[in-house]
Each structure stands twice: as C-alpha cells, then as structure tokens.
Amino acid sequence: MKKVIVTSALPYVNNVPHLGTMVCVISAHIYQAYLKLKEVDVISVLGTDEHGTTAETKALEENTTPKEIVDRYFKIHKEIYEWFECHYDCFGRASSKENWEISQDIFTKLDQNNFIIEDQIQQAYCEKDKLFLADRFVYGICPNCEFEDARGDQCDNCGQLLNTNELISPKCKLCKNTPQFKKTKHLFIDLPKLTPDLEKWINKVKQDWTPNARTTTEAWLKEGLKNRCITRDLKWGIKVPRPGFEDKVFYSWFDAPIAYIGITKECKDNWYTYWKDPKTELVQFMGKDNIPFHTILFPSFLIGAKDNYTLLDRISVNEYLNYENLKFSKSRGTGVFGDDAMNSGIPAIYYRFYIAINRPEKGDTEFTWKDFQQKINTELVDNFGNLINRTLTFIKNQYNNQVPASDNTLNYKDDIKEIEQAYEEAELKKALKQILSLSRKGNQYFQEKEPWKSKESPEAQAALGNLFILIKDLSILIQPFLPSVTKQIEEQIGATNLKWKHLQQPLENPQLQNIKPLFKKLEDNQITELRERFSGKQTKKGFNLLNLKVAEILTVRNHPNAEKLLLLEINAGEPRQLLAGLKGFYKPEELIRKKIIIVSNLEPKKLRGELSQGMLLAAEQNKDIGVLFVENAEPGTPVTIEGATPNPNQITFEEFLSVDLQAKDNAAFFNNNQLKAGDEPVQVDKNLKGKIR
Numbered sequence: 001m002k003k004v005i006v007t008s009a010l011p012y013v014n015n016v017p018h019l020g021t022m023v024c025v026i027s028a029h030i031y032q033a034y035l036k037l038k039e040v041d042v043i044s045v046l047g048t049d050e051h052g053t054t055a056e057t058k059a060l061e062e063n064t065t066p067k068e069i070v071d072r073y074f075k076i077h078k079e080i081y082e083w084f085e086c087h088y089d090c091f092g093r094a095s096s097k098e099n100w101e102i103s104q105d106i107f108t109k110l111d112q113n114n115f116i117i118e119d120q121i122q123q124a125y126c127e128k129d130k131l132f133l134a135d136r137f138v139y140g141i142c143p144n145c146e147f148e149d150a151r152g153d154q155c156d157n158c159g160q161l162l163n164t165n166e167l168i169s170p171k172c173k174l175c176k177n178t179p180q181f182k183k184t185k186h187l188f189i190d191l192p193k194l195t196p197d198l199e200k201w202i203n204k205v206k207q208d209w210t211p212n213a214r215t216t217t218e219a220w221l222k223e224g225l226k227n228r229c230i231t232r233d234l235k236w237g238i239k240v241p242r243p244g245f246e247d248k249v250f251y252s253w254f255d256a257p258i259a260y261i262g263i264t265k266e267c268k269d270n271w272y273t274y275w276k277d278p279k280t281e282l283v284q285f286m287g288k289d290n291i292p293f294h295t296i297l298f299p300s301f302l303i304g305a306k307d308n309y310t311l312l313d314r315i316s317v318n319e320y321l322n323y324e325n326l327k328f329s330k331s332r333g334t335g336v337f338g339d340d341a342m343n344s345g346i347p348a349i350y351y352r353f354y355i356a357i358n359r360p361e362k363g364d365t366e367f368t369w370k371d372f373q374q375k376i377n378t379e380l381v382d383n384f385g386n387l388i389n390r391t392l393t394f395i396k397n398q399y400n401n402q403v404p405a406s407d408n409t410l411n412y413k414d415d416i417k418e419i420e421q422a423y424e425e426a427e428l429k430k431a432l433k434q435i436l437s438l439s440r441k442g443n444q445y446f447q448e449k450e451p452w453k454s455k456e457s458p459e460a461q462a463a464l465g466n467l468f469i470l471i472k473d474l475s476i477l478i479q480p481f482l483p484s485v486t487k488q489i490e491e492q493i494g495a496t497n498l499k500w501k502h503l504q505q506p507l508e509n510p511q512l513q514n515i516k517p518l519f520k521k522l523e524d525n526q527i528t529e530l531r532e533r534f535s536g537k538q539t540k541k542g543f544n545l546l547n548l549k550v551a552e553i554l555t556v557r558n559h560p561n562a563e564k565l566l567l568l569e570i571n572a573g574e575p576r577q578l579l580a581g582l583k584g585f586y587k588p589e590e591l592i593r594k595k596i597i598i599v600s601n602l603e604p605k606k607l608r609g610e611l612s613q614g615m616l617l618a619a620e621q622n623k624d625i626g627v628l629f630v631e632n633a634e635p636g637t638p639v640t641i642e643g644a645t646p647n648p649n650q651i652t653f654e655e656f657l658s659v660d661l662q663a664k665d666n667a668a669f670f671n672n673n674q675l676k677a678g679d680e681p682v683q684v685d686k687n688l689k690g691k692i693r
Contacts, residue, residue: 023359
C-alpha cells in the first residue's frame with residue numbers, strides 16, 4: 001500500500017495563532033482526512049517551531065526563560081488546533097530530544113559529505129553584555145527609509161530586508177549601547193555545490209506544485225544559490241556538534257523543517273518506514289512566505305545527507321488571508337485569533353467551513369464578517385443543512401422512520417468524480433464548492449419530485465430513498481471539511497465510520513434517530529457585536545490620533561546628507577519643510593504643485609541634520625510608492641473620515657504606526673471608512689494597493 005506523509009508548516013510559538021495561520025493547518029488536515037477516507041496509509045504531522053531569537057527576545061522582555069515561553073505557547077497552540085478539529089497523527093515540537101538527534105545527525109552527514117563550509121562574518125558584538133548579538137537584538141536607523149527603529153534583519157517601516165552592519169547608528173537591544181562589529185566563525189551549507197542534484201530533483205517533481213511554488217523556486221535558481229549560514233550565536237537552540245562551534249546553535253530555519261521528521265519520530269517508533277522509503281509520497285501545505293525553505297533548503301539538507309530520506313512530491317501553497325482590510329494584531333486587538341474564536345460563541349466548524357470556501361489559493365483573500373455570515377447562512381444552513389434536515393424530517397414524519405427503497409435514478413457519478421479529482425489535486429476550495437453544488441442539486445430534486453403531494457406513491461418513496469443515499473454520500477464527501485458534522489449525520493441515520501468505498505451504496509438497516517437541524521443561522525446583531533469586538537484599537541478613536549491635512553508641494557531638492565531623501569517645501573495652510581523617501585520613485589517635476597496628504601501633528605524630528613515638520617502619506621506595493629493626493633481641495637484642508645475629529649496634539653511616530661491606513665480601489669481607508677478632504681475623496685497615485693505609511 002502506498003504511504004503518504006502530509007504536513008502543515010510549523011507555526012512559530014511566539015504568539016497565539018490567528019485565522020490566517022489556520023489556513024495551512026486546516027488545509028493539510030482536510031487533505032489527510034480525505035486520504036484516510038480512501039483508506040490510504042497516511043500519517044499527518046504538525047507541531048511548533050520553537051527556536052530562534054524571537055523566543056530569546058520574548059524571554060528577556062518577560063524576565064523568564066525561552067523554555068518557559070515555548071512551553072506556554074505550545075500548550076496554547078495544541079488546544080486551539082484541537083478546538084478547530086485539527087487532530088493530527090503526530091503533534092510535536094522542534095525542541096524535542098528526537099529533533100535534536102535527527103538535526104545533528106543530518107548536519108553530521110552533510111559535513112562528512114563535504115557540504116558544510118566554514119567562513120567568517122561580521123557580526124555585532126556588545127562589549128557590555130559580552131556576547132555576539134543576533135540580528136533581532138540590534139536596532140537602528142534604516143538605510144533605506146531612515147526609520148529610526150529598524151531591526152537588524154528587517155525594517156518594519158519600509159519592509160526592506162537588512163543585515164545588522166547596514167543599520168545606521170546601531171544599538172544593542174539589551175543595554176542600548178553601540179555594538180562593535182567583529183569577525184566570528186560560522187558554518188554554511190554549500191548550496192552551489194548541491195545545486196545540480198537539487199535542480200535535477202526539482203525538474204522531476206515541480207509539475208505537481210502550485211504555480212506560486214514553482215515560480216518562486218525557479219526565481220531562486222535563476223538568481224543562483226549562494227552559501228547559506230546555518231549557525232547563530234545564541235544560547236537557545238540545537239547545539240552544533242562540531243569541534244570549535246560548541247557555543248553556537250543551528251539557525252531555526254535549519255532545524256525547523258527537519259522537525260517534520262523529528263516530530264514523527266517523537267510519536268512513531270516506525271518513523272523511518274515513512275521517512276526513509278522512496279515510495280512514500282510527501283505532501284506539504286504552507287503559506288507563500290515559506291516556499292524556499294521547503295523547495296530549496298529542506299530538500300538540500302536531505303539530498304546532501306545521502307541517507308535515503310523521503311523528498312517533497314507535492315506542495316500546496318496558499319496566499320494570505322487578511323482581516324477586514326486590517327492586519328491581524330493581538331496587541332491592537334484586530335482580527336480573530338484562535339483563543340478569540342474559541343470564546344466567540346461560534347462553532348469551530350463555521351470557521352473551518354469559511355476558511356475552506358475562502359481559501360486564498362491564487363491570490364490574497366479577506367475575512368469579512370458580512371461575507372462570513374452570508375456564506376454560513378446561504379451555503380451551510382440554507383443549502384447543505386436544509387437538504388439533510390428536510391429529507392430526514394420528511395422520512396421521520398411521513399414514513400415513521402422507515403427509509404424507502406431507492407430506485408437509483410438520481411445519478412451523480414460525474415459529480416463524485418469531479419469532487420474526487422479536486423481532492424486529489426489538493427484544490428480544496430473547488431472540492432467544497434462542488435460538494436455544495438451537489439447539495440443544491442439534491443434540494444432541486446426534492447422540489448421537482450414534490451413528495452409531499454403524494455407521499456404513498458412509488459415515485460415519492462423512491463425519491464426519498466434516492467435522497468437518503470445522497471445525504472449519506474454528502475456526509476462522506478464533506479467529512480474532511482466538517483468532521484463533527486459528518487459524525488452528527490451518521491448518528492442521525494444510524495451509520496458509523498463511513499468510507500469513500502461506501503459512496504452510492506445503500507446503507508444496511510438504517511436507524512433514524514434524534515433528527516434535528518445541524519446548524520443555526522448567524523444573526524445580524526451577533527455579527528455586528530463580533531465585528532466591533534475584533535476591531536480592537538482600530539476604531540475611529542484610533543483615527544482620532546491623527547491630524548491630516550492637504551499640503552501643496554512648492555519646491556523639491558535633494559537632502560545633502562541622505563542619498564534617498566528629498567527635501568520638500570510645502571504649503572499646508574502655513575509653510576513647512578518635509579523629508580520624504582521618494583527619490584527613485586518620483587522626479588522632482590512630478591511632485592511640484594502636487595497636493596499631497598500630510599500627518600501635520602507628527603512631532604518634528606531631524607533626520608540626518610535636516611528638520612522634518614510632519615510626514616507625507618503614501619501607499620506601498622511591490623517595491624513601488626504612490627503618494628496620497630487630491631486635485632481640488634485647498635492647502636490646509638483637514639482630511640478625515642466620517643465621525644472623526646482631528647487631534648490638535650503632537651504624536652510620536654510609534655503612535656502613528658498604530659493606526660492602520662490602507663489603499664485600495666484608488667482610494668484611502670481606515671477600517672473601511674474612506675478618507676476625504678471635505679467632500680473630495682483622497683486618491684492614491686499609481687493606483688497602488690496596500691499599507692499606507
């Protein structure tokens with residue numbers, strides 16, 4: 001029998017998982033449940049990614065240990081996944097003893113096979129704390145946008161990926177002192193040397209990958225793979241088993257994917273019969289930000305180890321699920337997190353259903369409460385639930401719980417084939433929509449046969465017999481999506497443990513019992529309350545931090561001490577000077593006389609010796625910038641949303657960042673409220689979509 005391993009990307013345990021995190025967790029669970037319906041020898045693997053700087057940083061902030069941090073969040077994650085009915089065969093941890101053993105063994109084999117090289121890198125060193133600082137322990141001024149609190153690995157303001165030695169005026173996160181940059185020895189995996197074997201394998205299997213996985217992987221290969229550092233100067237992590245490197249640990253992206261194997265070993269004594277069998281199929285689900293770790297790096301480790309490990313066959317990559325035009329943020333209270341869902345009063349199956357029907361397969365999608373209510377009420381309640389309940393209730397009331405015989409004239413073999421094909425190809429949204437389409441056909445069939453008009457006629461009885469088999473089949477088809485619903489249907493029709501092979505087969509001795517509706521509709525007042533509850537600080541009160549105004553650009557010149565900044569003289573009802581990181585995105589003549597939108601109450605600040613009295617607003621998308629502007633409003637005109645009041649007091653840049661402004665459809669929004677200068681809507685230059693800063 002064919003063996004299959006199904007994995008979901010391992011969520012990092014520095015916070016509570018939100019609905020966006022749940023997409024790949026639920027997707028992998030749906031797929032493995034389908035395989036179990038087909039009675040395939042499948043093992044499903046999920047766990048928590050636990051090493052790295054985030055755990056150490058959070059431990060320092062909370063005056064505890066990384067182990068205590070990850071122990072706490074491991075428990076939270078496990079409870080949430082189980083509440084969402086995501087019961088995996090193996091659920092474990094990247095920090096387990098088993099993953100230490102396998103990670104160190106794979107490293108040793110890579111080293112023995114000459115795929116590990118030693119080199120020196122410049123790394124920040126704190127003289128006061130007497131330690132090398134990992135990237136997230138260093139902050140400073142971003143060289144790209146001049147943001148003054150950029151991390152050593154990335155700037156949260158402009159999104160630029162950084163190295164610590166690129167920061168301007170870097171500081172130690174622990175003591176605030178300026179670190180020195182010293183050479184330190186580290187170990188690298190020789191990806192150029194592995195490229196021929198890796199590329200040969202990729203070309204063999206990539207036809208079964210989602211398009212985003214193929215294009216991302218091909219882009220990495222086209223650019224040329226470079227040596228990649230796999231060690232860090234941290235205390236929390238898997239120790240490096242090589243003389244001279246005992247004080248270092250592996251980079252978390254090295255041991256985290258290996259943890260799929262470690263977690264399997266943690267729960268299965270025969271783990272190697274799955275992970276060291278060339279006939280085993282490995283299917284992995286994840287978000288788009290994890291692609292290269294699973295199509296380039298993880299396979300490289302296994303190929304280089306030369307130890308007969310099972311390699312990836314199919315990868316299903318989802319895009320992002322966003323929330324009501326906002327970002328998921330636990331600190332701001334925006335978006336639904338796992339613990340919120342558990343306390344929302346809404347069943348887990350409703351969230352599972354909506355995440356599946358709204359799965360971001362070919363582009364980002366939005367969770368909105370309005371659409372959530374509409375999909376649940378029309379598709380789940382009025383369509384699927386209605387067919388089940390009306391059929392069973394009719395049989396109960398009109399035939400005294402005795403199921404009439406079917407005449408097999410209700411033909412839906414082609415529907416089942418299409419659903420099966422969608423499942424096989426991991427097109428889960430398509431599979432669910434086809435199941436719902438079949439349910440609608442059942443409702444239409446019920447209406448066409450009109451059994452209530454002649455319930456004793458052979459035609460009416462045969463129709464109910466056909467419908468009974470259909471709802472039994474629907475309970476099988478939808479089981480991967482809604483496992484507890486299938487269990488309820490089985491209980492109502494007197495069945496247990498139905499499998500794919502039972503499709504279109506009559507049920508022996510059906511026993512109808514406890515017939516009741518499967519679902520309840522979501523009411524308007526319930527949805528309104530939930531939307532307000534999870535808008536958190538992103539309310540009109542949050543917008544009231546701002547004092548936005550129209551400003552006309554009068555002159556444009558280069559900043560004398562900063563390559564990417566421009567000096568703008570503006571009229572915002574009074575003369576001001578602004579600094580803006582627009583160089584390379586606009587020519588000076590494109591900006592002069594343009595009426596932009598500024599944050600007029602941002603505290604003045606000197607950047608590289610020049611004063612900035614506020615900040616202009618612009619949208620960012622695909623490394624491009626488009627300023628917010630109006631055409632007719634006069635300089636100094638307030639820019640606001642309905643019901644908000646401009647703030648006369650100065651605010652810090654951090655306070656500004658707490659207000660989530662978004663661009664879409666050539667307009668600017670706060671929490672779905674459109675920004676206007678008087679009656680004139682604010683526009684977005686270049687029609688960019690995304691975050692406004």
